[in-house]
Amino acid sequence: MKEGPDIAQIGALIGDPARANMLTALMGGRALTATELAGAGGITLQTASAHLAKLEAGGLLAQRKQGRHRYFALADDNVGKLLESIMGFAASRGHLRHRPGPKEPALRKARICYDHLAGDYGVRMLDSLIAAGAISALDDGLSLTKAGEVHLGSIGIDVGGLRSTRRPLCRSCLDWSERRAHLAGSLGKALLTNFFDKGWARRIEDSRSVLFTSDGERRFLALFPLDA
Amino acid sequence: MKEGPDIAQIGALIGDPARANMLTALMGGRALTATELAGAGGITLQTASAHLAKLEAGGLLAQRKQGRHRYFALADDNVGKLLESIMGFAASRGHLRHRPGPKEPALRKARICYDHLAGDYGVRMLDSLIAAGAISALDDGLSLTKAGEVHLGSIGIDVGGLRSTRRPLCRSCLDWSERRAHLAGSLGKALLTNFFDKGWARRIEDSRSVLFTSDGERRFLALFPLDA
């Protein structure tokens, strides 16, 4: 009598307003923390945690632990396509809730991820460092080469001092706007701080965006070329 | 107050098991009475009536009064397409309502998807039409070629008549059991109707299965060969 896929489970997962708002917030492609998603859903952190666990169990979300944050993102682009098709249908039936402002391209280009550089420029920086032989990528881990230590020292990074801290020097951090890795760890932090100190870039107030000056951008791109 | 189309309403409508069962039953393409749908949903008539009113208000169902019966059917083929895509997703996540029975293999082989042929045979038919140059696949869309129009005319399909309807002629529909596309749209409907008219196949009562006669199956396979 009952045969075929169980659409009720999927529907129920999407059918709760708080969950639907969280999923909609994730449609931008970026991974968000549980706290951010709680805000998007208009609920407290505890409730959001329960919802996120259900969405993950249902295969709609994927979770990635990153330090003391937990980043949630749509499990894959099939989920995005599914949500998009439901959105299209809902719109065609007049089930609309209006959406405000534009996106933030600046955030995708360069932003702060805790204390290091993420976004397009963050990904480019790590790619360039690997291509130059300054950092070697082994499986999941990254390690600074001797050539890299010299190279970064010439920029003004005191690698020896960084090594004395307990925090790992190099760490890979998955970038969800780019879906590729960028450089975290104390070295990642030191590099971003270095850019700020040199006046190449500055933070936008109340935002994670990083704004490069025109001169700073030129120097940054020259320092981290793409060898394509 | 939030963003975009309201997917929660649609999700909630599909998310109730009784409603999902009724919608699945309507994927068979024919209109069913409230009593029949109550049986499909495993609920009493009163409860079914409340559910059907909600589904109609949500734009998923259309109602037609005929005598003292009230026939319900999917509002249009967009609904069928939406449900099929959710089914495909649910199947890919292993959300199967498994009541394993003899119907299951038959359902995977050939079934009705709203009003056209799906399953293994539905996928084969589209593949064969594309391989024969009758249909060309462009990006996500399908279009009938002139050669295809002649070819289908020889089978007995009046393509010109189909073109006069408002409904799209060719449409791709993702198949949940095969995870590949089959042919929807008015042409898909016309082909299935053609098979029924010729006596090649018939519907199984109270099921979405399509059963081919041995002669009909031979002719179908000859008409839509796989050139592998």
Added chain:
DNA sequence: TCAATGCTTCGGTTAGGATCGAAGTATGAA
């Protein structure tokens, strides 16, 4: 070591809605 942050788990409350019995309306047949 301690404090701060980010998130999860636990426990108890509450609201929504799914459900069905009973009664009401509409259509058709006898």
Added chain:
DNA sequence: TTCATACTTCGATCCTAACCGAAGCATTGA
């Protein structure tokens, strides 16, 4: 008219799950 069928509406019950406060766990930085 009378009965039967098909469905809807009303009213009451009951149960799930959404919700949040508080406490617990984990990671990080100092």
